[in-house]
Amino acid sequence: MQLETIYQSRYQSIAVEKSLQLGHQEWYQDTVDMSDDEYRKDLGQLVRKLERQKIPQKWLINLSGFHYIMSPEMQEWHSLNVFQKIFVGQEFYFAVLSNGDFVNDLAVSQTFDETGNLILTTKYFKEETPAYAWLLDFA
Numbered sequence: 001m002q003l004e005t006i007y008q009s010r011y012q013s014i015a016v017e018k019s020l021q022l023g024h025q026e027w028y029q030d031t032v033d034m035s036d037d038e039y040r041k042d043l044g045q046l047v048r049k050l051e052r053q054k055i056p057q058k059w060l061i062n063l064s065g066f067h068y069i070m071s072p073e074m075q076e077w078h079s080l081n082v083f084q085k086i087f088v089g090q091e092f093y094f095a096v097l098s099n100g101d102f103v104n105d106l107a108v109s110q111t112f113d114e115t116g117n118l119i120l121t122t123k124y125f126k127e128e129t130p131a132y133a134w135l136l137d138f139a
Helices: 029-033 036-051 072-086 103-114 128-136
Strands: 004-008 014-019 021-026 059-063 092-097 118-127
Touching: 004 036, 021 029, 029 118, 036 072, 059 128, 092 103, 092 128, 103 118, 118 128
Parallel strands: 021 059, 059 092, 092 118
Antiparallel strands: 004 014, 014 021
16 A cells, blocks of 8 residues: 655644545644644645545545644534535545544544535444455445
């Protein structure tokens, strides 16, 4: 598997495996100190980067290091300013690796539920191998 990193910050990295149409997002431990403003800034930079590229249809989202708790207001912001800007026009698949924190997992789940009319198929996993296998089942 040949991953190309297309975005890197203090809080996360995004890499793409072009031959498989697969994106990888990994969140880092530094999110424990992330403010709402830093979240908006970091995701805003990511969206600007992704808007200029072909977006993979399948995504492995690793939340093992994600400790930022999104308020309902930030969940709505995420839907309007991330999902509604870059995940449009086709169906997308997200395999989400949970970090095991109930409150964090709930906030992330609610964020994926706030996608409006987008076609996003999301499944949650505890381990990477079955998550990756699930994504590869989609042509």
